[in-house]
Amino acid sequence: MELIALLILLPLIAALFILFSHSNILQYLVTSTVFLVSSLSIHLFAFPIPSITFVFSSSLETILVIFDVLLLLFFMYQGHLFRHRLVFGLALLQLLLYLLVEANLGSGDGFSLLMDRLSVMMSLIINVVGGIIVIYAIAYMKDEMISPFKKRLFIAYLLIFLSVMNMIVMANSLLLFFFLFEMTTLASYLLIAFRNDELSRTNALRALWMNQIGGVVILMGTLLAVTQFDTVYFDVLMSHSGGYLLFAIALFSMAALVKGAAMPFDGWLLGAMVAPTPVSAMLHSATMVKIAPFMILKFAPVLAGTLLGGVISISGILVFVAAAYTALSKEVFKEILGYSTIALLGLIMSLAAIGTEDSIQLAMVLIVFHALSKALLFLAAGVLEKVHHVKSIEAMKGLVQYAPKSVFFIIFGFMTLTLPPFGLFMGKLFALQAVSENLMHSPWQIIVLLGIIIGGVLLTLLYFKVVSALLSKESDLQVAQSETLLLGFSIPLLLLSVLIILASLWLFKTHSALPMSYLLVPLLLLLVIPLSYRMLEGFDRTTEYHCGEKETFDSALFYFDMSASLVRAMYWVFGLLFVGIALAGVLS
Amino acid sequence: MSALMTLLAPILGGFVYGFERVLRARMQRRQGPPMLQPFYDMFKLMEKRTIIIHALHVVLGVLHFFLLWVTVGAIFFGWNLLYVIFLHLFSLIVLVMAGYSVRSVYSHLGANRELLAMVAYEPVLLLVAVGFFLQSGSFEITAILQDSSHLMQMPLLFIALLMIIPIKVKKSPFDVVEAHQEIVGGVEVEYSGIFYEFLYMARFLEYLFIYSFVFLFGGDSSILGGFLVLIVFFLINLVDNATARVRTADMMKIVYFGAISISVINLVWMVI
Numbered sequence: 040m041e042l043i044a045l046l047i048l049l050p051l052i053a054a055l056f057i058l059f060s061h062s063n064i065l066q067y068l069v070t071s072t073v074f075l076v077s078s079l080s081i082h083l084f085a086f087p088i089p090s091i092t093f094v095f096s097s098s099l100e101t102i103l104v105i106f107d108v109l110l111l112l113f114f115m116y117q118g119h120l121f122r123h124r125l126v127f128g129l130a131l132l133q134l135l136l137y138l139l140v141e142a143n144l145g146s147g148d149g150f151s152l153l154m155d156r157l158s159v160m161m162s163l164i165i166n167v168v169g170g171i172i173v174i175y176a177i178a179y180m181k182d183e184m185i186s187p188f189k190k191r192l193f194i195a196y197l198l199i200f201l202s203v204m205n206m207i208v209m210a211n212s213l214l215l216f217f218f219l220f221e222m223t224t225l226a227s228y229l230l231i232a233f234r235n236d237e238l239s240r241t242n243a244l245r246a247l248w249m250n251q252i253g254g255v256v257i258l259m260g261t262l263l264a265v266t267q268f269d270t271v272y273f274d275v276l277m278s279h280s281g282g283y284l285l286f287a288i289a290l291f292s293m294a295a296l297v298k299g300a301a302m303p304f305d306g307w308l309l310g311a312m313v314a315p316t317p318v319s320a321m322l323h324s325a326t327m328v329k330i331a332p333f334m335i336l337k338f339a340p341v342l343a344g345t346l347l348g349g350v351i352s353i354s355g356i357l358v359f360v361a362a363a364y365t366a367l368s369k370e371v372f373k374e375i376l377g378y379s380t381i382a383l384l385g386l387i388m389s390l391a392a393i394g395t396e397d398s399i400q401l402a403m404v405l406i407v408f409h410a411l412s413k414a415l416l417f418l419a420a421g422v423l424e425k426v427h428h429v430k431s432i433e434a435m436k437g438l439v440q441y442a443p444k445s446v447f448f449i450i451f452g453f454m455t456l457t458l459p460p461f462g463l464f465m466g467k468l469f470a471l472q473a474v475s476e477n478l479m480h481s482p483w484q485i486i487v488l489l490g491i492i493i494g495g496v497l498l499t500l501l502y503f504k505v506v507s508a509l510l511s512k513e514s515d516l517q518v519a520q521s522e523t524l525l526l527g528f529s530i531p532l533l534l535l536s537v538l539i540i541l542a543s544l545w546l547f548k549t550h551s552a553l554p555m556s557y558l559l560v561p562l563l564l565l566l567v568i569p570l571s572y573r574m575l576e577g578f579d580r581t582t583e584y585h586c587g588e589k590e591t592f593d594s595a596l597f598y599f600d601m602s603a604s605l606v607r608a609m610y611w612v613f614g615l616l617f618v619g620i621a622l623a624g625v626l627s
Numbered sequence: 628m629s630a631l632m633t634l635l636a637p638i639l640g641g642f643v644y645g646f647e648r649v650l651r652a653r654m655q656r657r658q659g660p661p662m663l664q665p666f667y668d669m670f671k672l673m674e675k676r677t678i679i680i681h682a683l684h685v686v687l688g689v690l691h692f693f694l695l696w697v698t699v700g701a702i703f704f705g706w707n708l709l710y711v712i713f714l715h716l717f718s719l720i721v722l723v724m725a726g727y728s729v730r731s732v733y734s735h736l737g738a739n740r741e742l743l744a745m746v747a748y749e750p751v752l753l754l755v756a757v758g759f760f761l762q763s764g765s766f767e768i769t770a771i772l773q774d775s776s777h778l779m780q781m782p783l784l785f786i787a788l789l790m791i792i793p794i795k796v797k798k799s800p801f802d803v804v805e806a807h808q809e810i811v812g813g814v815e816v817e818y819s820g821i822f823y824e825f826l827y828m829a830r831f832l833e834y835l836f837i838y839s840f841v842f843l844f845g846g847d848s849s850i851l852g853g854f855l856v857l858i859v860f861f862l863i864n865l866v867d868n869a870t871a872r873v874r875t876a877d878m879m880k881i882v883y884f885g886a887i888s889i890s891v892i893n894l895v896w897m898v899i
């Protein structure tokens with residue numbers, strides 16, 4: 040119990056301190072807070088305590104209601120302020136629904152917070168990966184052209200956000216969950232608009248209205264739970280069966296798809312990439328959007344073997360393929376990473392919705408490794424943006440020439456996402472195995488199988504297409520520059536890389552039936568061969584062979600654009616699938 | 628036995644490659660080189676003066692060879708087939724990165740095409756592996772080889788595999804990756820001397836890799852497996868001599884609409 044309170048309160052207290060303290064001690068405060076909460080969640084992970092629970096007192100409940108109403112009023116105000124009817128309307132709709140829920144509230148008792156295996160794992164990711172990102176953010180914000188107070192405010196926002204995330208993964212009360220869901224929406228909105236120019240404002244408003252759809256369906260699901268099952272608690276709700284249970288779950292799953300920016304809602308996550316990079320890393324890749332697969336995982340036991348589970352699984356896998364393909368047409372590095380995030384979230388949701396023991400395990404493994412690898416990539420992208428002022432992959436041509444270290448981290452990140460012996464690859468391998476095993480009794484999963492395979496190769500193509508720009512290096516006859524990374528940048532990057540390797544080893548040892556030699560042979564090769572660098576000094580160097588052509592070299596990047604009609608068709612299909620989830624909920 | 632086979636894999640592959648050159652020459656009514664030509668080439672290349680562009684390029688090229696060697700070894704040792712396919716992907720990606728690491732037009736074009744070719748053949752390999760799994764209940768190569776022949780249950784998957792073999796052994800109609808006349812050998816173009824030899828030997832290993840898949844269709848009967856390999860080997864060379872190169876985009880279409888769809892049909896038929 041005290042542990043939960045610490046996880047939630049520590050970042051909040053630190054955030055308060057930061058706001059009213061001097062900028063000099065900022066990094067010490069943040070680092071020690073991050074260290075504390077990370078060790079707490081590692082402790083919880085290593086020594087699991089069977090279900091810790093916590094019940095809110097009635098005064099806390101009342102405060103929650105007040106906060107909720109204030110938050111929705113704030114959204115309405117924003118809609119009014121920026122003359123955005125959709126934002127205003129959706130906020131109003133939520134307010135009405137919320138009041139309706141409150142009016143129908145029964146007297147059933149339950150736990151407001153409940154910590155199980157899933158939430159322990161999620162909080163581990165949130166505190167470790169999120170923590171590393173906050174530490175990185177200090178270095179990132181250092182030379183931003185804003186007042187010191189606003190810089191501290193930014194860090195404080197991130198810390199408050201850590202606390203919100205810690206709470207949301209433990210929330211057992213639907214109303215608390217709704218409030219925190221809206222808080223993450225608020226965080227997205229405020230942090231996307233942080234730079235306060237026109238583009239960020241438009242994108243922030245788009246993120247706001249799309250995420251509010253998630254809020255609306257959660258409230259509709261809650262209303263259903265309250266009226267049909269007379270409960271506002273996840274665990275009680277899921278112990279029921281029949282009736283409109285699956286319809287309620289379907290509504291919650293729709294909220295998950297919105298939060299996970301599954302198509303047709305990919306627009307908001309893409310727009311979110313205008314935010315400062317630590318925000319993209321923390322909210323829009325490593326932690327916040329993970330609520331989406333987290334929600335599906337929460338419902339996985341109920342979803343297993345139902346029509347609803349099937350529909351969610353198929354939509355997820357289609358998102359995986361479609362987002363991977365769409366990413367091939369993008370030019371801005373962070374947008375590419377954004378689409379690859381959408382794709383992988385789709386994959387994870389798809390596996391989670393299958394709901395067998397294996398696939399649930401797998402989805403969890405993928406969440407961990409995706410968080411680590413994507414955080415690494417985003418932080419490296421931040422360095423490129425901040426230090427070398429490149430955003431588009433077109434501008435990254437030959438980057439290795441003057442930024443070898445950053446390029447190394449990016450390529451390492453890509454390799455951890457695709458290749459053995461790293462965790463994410465292993466996740467895909469196990470996924471193929473698990474789905475193949477299911478094929479016999481549920482042949483529809485061949486769609487999932489095909490999706491995993493094709494989406495996987497498309498993502499590989501995407502990542503290494505980017506490498507083609509990064510890696511084109513001049514001949515050794517030209518002297519390459521060395522790159523000095525700030526400690527504030529290199530330590531988080533190194534930490535993440537080491538974590539990926541350690542976690543991969545751990546995964547291989549505990550979760551796979553494959554012998555350790557499978558992993559060690561390629562790993563040893565990777566280590567031994569670069570040592571031969573020295574041996575190459577004896578060979579003469581030359582320039583490239585151009586077949587006598589005089590043209591200067593330009594590494595040509597290729598793009599796959601979809602025709603406008605195809606894009607339209609795609610959004611229609613995904614829109615229909617989104618509605619189809621609700622329909623499947625009613626039918627099953 | 629497996630250890631010995633693994634150790635000798637590049638030499639074994641060299642013989643296969645030499646044999647193929649003889650076979651193709653005979654098909655074209657030429658005398659052709661002797662069987663041992665790949666080895667003569669090797670000695671010649673080792674004597675040449677080696678010049679390199681930069682160290683990273685060379686290291687990646689050599690790493691490609693060794694990873695491929697490990698992959699082929701993993702097949703001989705009967706490892707998990709999916710893992711083998713991903714190890715192969717690893718070696719390919721290293722080659723692609725080698726191609727991208729130099730500022731050379733042809734090398735980049737070659738690497739681009741390697742990647743696109745990967746997008747084409749990789750799904751088929753994985754689907755074939757899933758087919759084997761449905762048959763024998765395991766992805767372990769040793770288990771796959773203990774079942775009776777898989778050919779009757781997986782005819783369309785076998786055809787799909789045949790369609791992608793030319794991509795891997797760089798034969799017409801799918802030899803866009805190498806395409807000597809257009810892009811002067813692609814990724815290989817910037818290698819010389821001893822380091823070119825590594826890439827040359829990597830090609831032998833590719834032969835062993837892809838033909839092992841054909842061998843697996845024989846199941847527990849290694850005679851049938853060997854027979855299948857021979858027939859397919861002959862067929863691929865026949866097709867190579869009889870067809871012209873198609874463009875990359877067409878190759879993708881043919882593989883996706885042809886090979887992948889029939890693989891899926893075969894799998895659906897197997898599970899229903």
